[in-house]
Amino acid sequence: QVQLVESGGGVVQPGRSLRLSCAASGFTFSSYGMHWVRQAPGKGLEWVALMSYDETNKYYGDSVKGRFTISRDNSKNTLYLQMDSLRAADTAVYYCVKAPDYDPYLFEYWGQGTLVTVSS
Amino acid sequence: DIQMTQSPSSLSAFVGDRVTITCRASQGISNSLAWYQQEPGKAPKFLLYAASRLESGVPPRFSGSGSGTHYTLTISRLQPEDFATYYCQQYYSTPLTFGGGTKVEIK
Numbered sequence: 001q002v003q004l005v006e007s008g009g010g011v012v013q014p015g016r017s018l019r020l021s022c023a024a025s026g027f028t029f030s031s032y033g034m035h036w037v038r039q040a041p042g043k044g045l046e047w048v049a050l051m052s053y054d055e056t057n058k059y060y061g062d063s064v065k066g067r068f069t070i071s072r073d074n075s076k077n078t079l080y081l082q083m084d085s086l087r088a089a090d091t092a093v094y095y096c097v098k099a100p101d102y103d104p105y106l107f108e109y110w111g112q113g114t115l116v117t118v119s120s
Numbered sequence: 121d122i123q124m125t126q127s128p129s130s131l132s133a134f135v136g137d138r139v140t141i142t143c144r145a146s147q148g149i150s151n152s153l154a155w156y157q158q159e160p161g162k163a164p165k166f167l168l169y170a171a172s173r174l175e176s177g178v179p180p181r182f183s184g185s186g187s188g189t190h191y192t193l194t195i196s197r198l199q200p201e202d203f204a205t206y207y208c209q210q211y212y213s214t215p216l217t218f219g220g221g222t223k224v225e226i227k
Contacts, residue, residue, distance in 0.1 A: 045156070045164065045207055047216040059214045062121065095163055103169070105211035106154055110163035 002026040002109040004096045009114030012086055020114060022079040022096030030054075030074035033104030036081045038092035039113075048094070049081065052104060063089070086118045122146050122210050126219035132227040137198045141222045143208035145189045152212035153191045155184060158221075159204045167206075168193070198224070 008020040020036070036048040049070040050059045058070055069082040079096055093113040100108040123146035133139050143153065151171040156164040166175050168184045171191055181196040195202055203226050208219040 044221045045158075045209075045218045047209075047218070050214070050216070061215045100166075100169075103211065105152075105214075105216055106166070106169055107156065107164070107209070108166050108175075110165075112163055 002098060004098060004109060004111030006094060006096045006111045006114035009094065009116045011117045011119060013120050014087060014118055016086055017082070017084045018086060018116060020081040020083070020094055020096075020116070022081075022111060024077045024079065024096075024098070027098065029072075029077040032101065033099035034070075034072060034079045035097040035099065035107060036070060036079075037095045037097050037107060037110075038090075039095070040089075040092040043092075046092070050099075050104065051079070083116070086116075088118050090116060091118050092116060121215055122149065122213060122217055124208055124210055124217050124219040126206075126208055126222050128222060129220065130223040130225065132225045133198050134227050135198055135200055139195045139198055139202075139224060141193045141206055141208075141224075143186075143191045143193070143219050145191075145210055145212075148188050149210045149212035151187060152210055153184070153186065154209045154211060155182075155193045156207045156209065157202075157204045158207065164207065169211075195224075200226075 003025045005023045051070045067085045071080045095113045096111040097107045098109040125144045153171045154169040155167045158164040172184045205221045205223045
């Protein structure tokens with residue numbers, strides 16, 4: 001079955017960087033678009049970034065554009081999110097999400113999330 | 121960016137009730153609308169896409185409808201496991217955006 005396991009979260013000071021990882025298993029990772037979606041404590045869902053299955057296309061939400069970078073290593077079945085210039089407003093649970101085969105802009109399977117806290 | 125507005129933000133209902141949640145887009149999204157369910161402390165679960173197509177394994181008591189800018193999610197007979205927060209999402213254009221959520225609570 002599909003498994004997505006996020007790691008790399010923690011407490012970081014404003015302005016610093018952090019890299020999240022998502023280890024995928026149970027499906028052919030290189031064939032699917034992958035997303036990061038976040039949820040601030042007690043708040044709703046916010047889409048962060050999408051990377052196409054073949055790494056040719058990347059899309060970002062407005063609030064992270066220019067600061068976050070999504071990438072993937074299909075040989076390692078791993079998705080990454082490099083987060084630079086972090087702000088308090090970036091504090092959230094970050095979910096790694098697999099898209100379905102019929103549309104890369106949907107969120108089919110979700111990991112359990114990793115918490116990022118930006119605080120001095 | 122397309123703004124998604126859900127209503128109500130919360131509701132209380134009995135087991136067995138019929139419940140309807142509304143989602144409005146700030147512009148037409150041509151049925152590019154999905155719904156997700158999130159139980160407390162858990163990751164969201166994918167329910168429906170293309171406004172009315174049920175994801176595999178989702179119980180048929182869930183249904184979706186709508187067109188243009190106005191969409192609805194209906195739960196025909198609320199079950200104990202349906203008490204959760206529901207989110208709509210448009211995938212007509214990036215940035216992909218969600219509604220603010222509707223919390224369904226037990227009355």
